[in-house]
Amino acid sequence: MIRRDGEDRICLNDLWRAAVQPMNKEPSDWRALPSTKGVLNALIQSPEKFGGLRDTVWIIGKGGKGGGTFTYQHLALDDAEYLSPELALKVKDVFIRYVSTDAKLSDEVLERASSESNEWAAIRALRRSQRRRYTDCLQDHGVKGKDYGICQIVITAAIW
Incomplete structure (x- = not known):
């Protein structure tokens, strides 16, 4: 099960466990990637789409029981693609079909x-x-x- 918090953020730790805990691909590894920072900057620079979230902390770490690293859907999907090349290909396939008006x-x-x-x-x-x-x-x-x-x-x- 992939948990969500009270603000509908997705738990990256749960995604990592669902991907059978790949080595060197924990949420902290994903957060440190230059590509993650690029996606985050693109989200912040899109106020017309994400204006309500512009001043929000995008990645939240929660300690203790039930804790984990939580983020919004766009970043969670980026993390899921990082964890699974197969998922990344499926996402790209859907995008290509969308752009080509399939x-x-x-x-x-x-x-x-x-x-x-x-x-x-x-x-x-x-x-x-x-x-x-x-x-x-x-x-x-x-x-x-x-x-x-x-x-x-x-x-x-x-x-x-």
């Missing part, structure tokens, strides 16, 4: 999602499709600049 990836995610999430995704996809047809039509008819924006606002309000 529609099957969405379907695989929705297979595991709730009925409510599937219904939301279906409605959202249909609306996106309607909007795409509309904007393509505007483009085909030479609508540009401010007029394009006005038409966009009107149709977006109607279909969303």
